[in-house]
Amino acid sequence: MTNKPQVNGNVAKRHKGVSYAKYGYIFSIPFVLTFLLFTLYPIVYTLLIGFTDLQGVAATDINFLTSNPFDNFKSILTNDTFKTSFKNTVILWTANFIPQITIALMLTAWFTNQRRKLRGQGAFKVLFYMPNIMTAATIALLFSALFSYPKGVINDLFLALNLSDTPIEFFRDKTTARGVVAFIQFWMWYGNTMIVLIAGVLGINPSLYESAEIDGASAVQSFFRITIPCLRTIILYVLVTSMIGGLQMFDIPYLLVTNSGPDNATMTTSVFIYRQAFRGRYLYNRAAAASVIMALIAAVLSGVLFFILRDKDAARLKKEERMRRKQQRLEQKNLAPKGGQ
């Protein structure tokens, strides 16, 4: 290996011979310390608790399981309530995400249509995004009151519109209870998704649309042939962030229905972990094992996101640069003996 030619940039980075590089480290200390103390250490601690017998209110002594270290993980993976809660999390997330992305894409197409502009877009955006910023705990109890039985806003509405002859007990039926949770999640997040997608569309080169229009493409055609392909990265970003958020769904399912509804129909994994650790028998070790399992799933999803979001062009340029240098070095090597002679 030959030495790479020394880049002279180092000189420019110094000012009058003084290096300021150490301030980069100094100014990062608060972030790093806080991260180590309040995020990394608790994560490691949680992982360790997963291998202990830590149970009972106010228990803190750590005793590792000796005979069967993976006992907590095994019992969580065979726990029916955990399985139900995981299944629910997947169902609730899917039932909220499909309408969410559909409506958000539709609104994005309408709001970015340059030929026929919709009036009042600013006001619509403000209103569509509004539920996202409100306290989820409050929204859960508000909807619990709106959907109450036998008298409630929704039941009154259904009877008045003849949608139903008798009041419906929404939280007594698995499907309707889940439906309400999924609806609230949809309602809270479609505005956010829409704004993200619109921002993505505004980043697309307008000349693409112009030339499509000249070629006689309709609005629908340019949406499906230009907008959707160009938004691929952003749609994937929305998908993965929503998935990771969905794995943590807590406030709405925890507060909307008392005791997670019929057959724990609205119990999510986060609610399960909370119940294990901070209610009843205070099974910290089991809850920790469940957290670790969920963390692994989230980590895989994050990995996917990281892979998607990495700067592809930069990566390609870097690779080309490396190839070019290699080529140069090879040429130099070949030329060197001749030059020396």
Place this chain on the structure above:
Amino acid sequence: MNRKARTSRYTTLTIKYIVCIVLALLSILPFWVMFVNATRSTTEIQARAISLIPSNNLAYNFKVFEGKSFDAWIGFKNSMIVSVGATLCTVYFSLLTAYALTAYHWKMRQPFFTFIMAVLMIPAQVSSIGFYQFMYKLSWTNSFLPLILPGIAAPSSVFFMRQFLLGALNLDIVDSARIDGASEFYTFNRIVVPIARPALATQAIFAFVASWNNLFTPLILLSSREKYTMPIMVSLLRGDIYKTEYGSIYLGLSLTVLPIFIMYFLLSRYIIEGVALGSIKE
């Protein structure tokens, strides 16, 4: 043919407006019902749950809270302390970290940025059991510190501020401050902070809202009623003592989101801009 095309164009436009108006109503009506019912009595609400006109029962609904566990004032005060504290920590230290990432050339700079991107998504629940046990050992349960201090390490905020500084910070200014003999820390506080004011404001809004709305962490840490934050106060409204006081439940809910409502309608433009900016990761 032409006329037909025009009629169909108007029909699609009408459909678009109808859908948008329906969705807008869907956003407004639940909150409208909440605010209106906060002023109505239980009997009025039972007779007709939906009303668009306020009634005159507000004072009575307020009285119901006296001596009960739900105390909007305590919740408001505690949430304010926690949210303001966490927000200040988040915006100041995120900018400091972002400044370290943009203004200085240090060996670990790129690896550190990659690391921040990698931890961007770590959910709070992943560490909750260890976090609780750690705080319990420190006797920091029922303290606001574990709700405020973690704000110092906010990866998404650092990311946003870095993007901002890359575009807005001219390093020549920093250099001329050095020539004038300013220390690095002084330069940051007196030159970089004022330049970054728009980014600080946007991130402050999001940090404040996230902290104000957080239910999970306060719920596992705080057990003393004197320390309850707003979302925990809200969860108390589900208790049996309020079962028959519909008006008061709606009033309690209204009180918990009122600050956010006011903030949203004052700052909605910046909030929506912030959501759009935060999403463009390329």
